[in-house]
Amino acid sequence: MKVLMFGWEYPPFLSGGLGTACYGITQGLSNNNVEVKLILPSRRGIVPETKTNIEILGADEIVMTEEFKSMLEKTLSFQKGTEMLSPFLSPYGTQLSGNEFFSRYQNVMAEIAGRDSGTILAFTGNYGRDLMAEVFRYGLIGEYLGTLGDFDVIQAHDWLTILAGIGAKRTSGKPLVIQIHATEYDRSGDNVNGNICNIEKYGMEEADRIIAVSYYTKNLIVEKYDIDPHKVTVIHNAVEKEKQLERLGIRKNLDEKYVLFLGRVTMQKGPDYFIEAANLVLKKLGNVRFVMAGSGDMMPRLVERAASLKITDRFHFTGFLNNRQQVERMYAMSDLYVMPSVSEPFGITAFEAILYDVPIILSKQSGVSEILKGAMKVDFWDVPKLASAIVNLLENEKLAKEMVDSCKNELRDIHWNNAGQKMKNLFHTLLFSNEF
Amino acid sequence: MVSVCFYFQVHQPFRLRKNYSFFDIGANHFYEDEDANRDICNKVSAKCYIPMNRLLLELVDRFQGRFKVAFSISGIALEQLQRFNPEVVDLFKQLAATGAVEFINETYYHSLAFLFSHADFKKQVHEHKKLIKEMFGQTPTTFRNTELIYNNELARYVEELGYTTILAEGADHVLGWRSPNFVYQPKDCYKLVLLLKNYKLSDDIAFRFSNRGWKEFPLTADKYATWLHAINGNGEIINLFMDYETFGEHQWQDTGIFNFMRALPEKVLAHPDYQFINPREAHLHYTPVAKIDVPHFVSWADIERDLTAWLGNPMQNSASEMVWRLEKDLIKLGDENLLSVWHKLLTSDHYYYMCTKWFSDGDVHKYFNPYDTPFDAYIVFMNVFNDLKETVKQRLKEKRVRTVKSKKA
Numbered sequence: 111m112k113v114l115m116f117g118w119e120y121p122p123f124l125s126g127g128l129g130t131a132c133y134g135i136t137q138g139l140s141n142n143n144v145e146v147k148l149i150l151p152s153r154r155g156i157v158p159e160t161k162t163n164i165e166i167l168g169a170d171e172i173v174m175t176e177e178f179k180s181m182l183e184k185t186l187s188f189q190k191g192t193e194m195l196s197p198f199l200s201p202y203g204t205q206l207s208g209n210e211f212f213s214r215y216q217n218v219m220a221e222i223a224g225r226d227s228g229t230i231l232a233f234t235g236n237y238g239r240d241l242m243a244e245v246f247r248y249g250l251i252g253e254y255l256g257t258l259g260d261f262d263v264i265q266a267h268d269w270l271t272i273l274a275g276i277g278a279k280r281t282s283g284k285p286l287v288i289q290i291h292a293t294e295y296d297r298s299g300d301n302v303n304g305n306i307c308n309i310e311k312y313g314m315e316e317a318d319r320i321i322a323v324s325y326y327t328k329n330l331i332v333e334k335y336d337i338d339p340h341k342v343t344v345i346h347n348a349v350e351k352e353k354q355l356e357r358l359g360i361r362k363n364l365d366e367k368y369v370l371f372l373g374r375v376t377m378q379k380g381p382d383y384f385i386e387a388a389n390l391v392l393k394k395l396g397n398v399r400f401v402m403a404g405s406g407d408m409m410p411r412l413v414e415r416a417a418s419l420k421i422t423d424r425f426h427f428t429g430f431l432n433n434r435q436q437v438e439r440m441y442a443m444s445d446l447y448v449m450p451s452v453s454e455p456f457g458i459t460a461f462e463a464i465l466y467d468v469p470i471i472l473s474k475q476s477g478v479s480e481i482l483k484g485a486m487k488v489d490f491w492d493v494p495k496l497a498s499a500i501v502n503l504l505e506n507e508k509l510a511k512e513m514v515d516s517c518k519n520e521l522r523d524i525h526w527n528n529a530g531q532k533m534k535n536l537f538h539t540l541l542f543s544n545e546f
Numbered sequence: 547m548v549s550v551c552f553y554f555q556v557h558q559p560f561r562l563r564k565n566y567s568f569f570d571i572g573a574n575h576f577y578e579d580e581d582a583n584r585d586i587c588n589k590v591s592a593k594c595y596i597p598m599n600r601l602l603l604e605l606v607d608r609f610q611g612r613f614k615v616a617f618s619i620s621g622i623a624l625e626q627l628q629r630f631n632p633e634v635v636d637l638f639k640q641l642a643a644t645g646a647v648e649f650i651n652e653t654y655y656h657s658l659a660f661l662f663s664h665a666d667f668k669k670q671v672h673e674h675k676k677l678i679k680e681m682f683g684q685t686p687t688t689f690r691n692t693e694l695i696y697n698n699e700l701a702r703y704v705e706e707l708g709y710t711t712i713l714a715e716g717a718d719h720v721l722g723w724r725s726p727n728f729v730y731q732p733k734d735c736y737k738l739v740l741l742l743k744n745y746k747l748s749d750d751i752a753f754r755f756s757n758r759g760w761k762e763f764p765l766t767a768d769k770y771a772t773w774l775h776a777i778n779g780n781g782e783i784i785n786l787f788m789d790y791e792t793f794g795e796h797q798w799q800d801t802g803i804f805n806f807m808r809a810l811p812e813k814v815l816a817h818p819d820y821q822f823i824n825p826r827e828a829h830l831h832y833t834p835v836a837k838i839d840v841p842h843f844v845s846w847a848d849i850e851r852d853l854t855a856w857l858g859n860p861m862q863n864s865a866s867e868m869v870w871r872l873e874k875d876l877i878k879l880g881d882e883n884l885l886s887v888w889h890k891l892l893t894s895d896h897y898y899y900m901c902t903k904w905f906s907d908g909d910v911h912k913y914f915n916p917y918d919t920p921f922d923a924y925i926v927f928m929n930v931f932n933d934l935k936e937t938v939k940q941r942l943k944e945k946r947v948r949t950v951k952s953k954k955a
Binding site (some may be wrong): 336409410412413414415417418422426427428431434436439 | 865919921928932
């Protein structure tokens, strides 16, 4: 299986988180035996690691061949740019009128047509003033590469590459998957750039499938862009904390730290040790809140215990979190995750916490502590030690950060291979099921 | 003469939104379950308040004022009725205008304030007094504390506030060998008279009326009047205190409760030595026969007749302790809106919902409890409390900043 992938940035040249994600995704796919032909605006000498199935091509390396020229002719003469422009002729066009866009598009085409040979397009691959023009040129590259047809499926990341993805789909007829890492609403709040929204909506409509990097993002795609939820699959990215909060629209009191227990409230998970440790910590620190998320047969006893310790103005019970969005929110809000399990064969929630950049304290009795060597570990029954570990990590942000980074490193490969596997499955369904 | 003294309690709490969750803290300051509150007021008005008020108007009219009853309506119940069922309030006003219906004073928020802050207790009593005056044109002289919670200290305090009658539960451990059917005086009081509920005769109507397993079933007005008449010669006053919702809500219309009440006054008054009186008149007719010493709190709840329906388990204790700890800051802020929000969290029902005494048996507590478990009740209450607490903290901070700025200016 081969993917034609349109990216915008790639390590070591990074402007945002997109490059890191793109790197992880290509690695994950490659490790799952998917060939990746990754297109970037400019290669800038990036060479993929050896022994991978990744090929990298810069858009600025593509030379003006007769083939390309005739394709451009067709675009110009037969379609007069209207197809490319269709999103801007829709009622959503707010900031620039359709006419302005059309003339800008014509300028780009004239610039291209004026060249006879050599590199056809100059790309900076940055986020400069002429970004929109670059996005259009990139779209033309997409159309051209689509004509080559040496791939099975197309994948594009965010609005910058959407036009390229659509172009490739149009000329090749191959299915298009768009991965949304952030929407215009994430970037700009309610003061959105209408043109960018149009491109996003156009892409989401044209795509055969959409990958959202969180349930929150999926919700935005469905609500703000009016997309059928069945078309959207969630595959998580590992994202940094600040970005996560911003992305989920969480406003947090900065003076306060949240310590999370998430899981069934049953004997096996050790929630009672969590409460006792919380009580000790609250005697020492005033700016901490403890959250017990989940439900189970120990709930009544623990609620009464917390009440009799008189810590319920700092210790909160959420009950069972009945949707993924709440779980996501809970992790993103937290500054520390505690898993005091008495007995835990594995403990996937510890992985999830790391994914959300949350430092973790594990009981030595959990299976996952074997893999996460960098995590802080205590015996579940050692409440004073658990309490001092919590205080330590809350008070020493540097230590907490180091811990998360080291866990993340340990997890990175596991995570991206996992994501790659999910994407491969998605492509597989697209290509071989009758559904599409 | 033997007097029959009816007093009916009307109360509806502001119920909290059961889905007010941890995620709402700091984000959502709207705590009340407006839908549930409206639905319940509508339901109870249709089943009880409207038909029973009409019946009482009819009876007062028929007996030319010789049939009398008294009401205590909590301030927050009146607030909700005004908002959702103004027709009910009109009927209460008509009852007040007859002169045969007394309106008793209580804490506006149906709270346990006397146990925590005398200053705030006094404030709530005054607020309620003002409301009664405005709505019904009466200046109350009878006081009853939330859920008939009572002790010597309360009686003393209430006497100082100028009241002449106070109501309490005729609990066995209070009365000992004595009968509830006389007028008493609280231990340290000199003017205030104490009326004690005859719980047996009250509960015959309130709890047993429709109980088919009861050997006296079915209870007729004739039979009940005979029981009342049997007291002649060994008692002076029969205090029948009960929830007003008994009529039509707890005992449904098809049990015959309305017909029972329609027939009762005539049967009672058939005896020449019997009359109906209001609690405020008790001291005019009778001299207290003895002083009663109640050092510990009694109430009309459960078998224990103590405070354990609202206070005692760790949830109830921590919730009330934390809520009352906000009092000082709220006074400092002086924001009437926030004070009223806080006051609504003092309503006894919230703590009643957290009671675990009867949780396993599931009975009367469960009947009145909108939550599945007392733990759910506690969690929701604490979420709301924590939001209010954060709001207060925030506002205090803003106020300090303002004060510093204005001092600089």
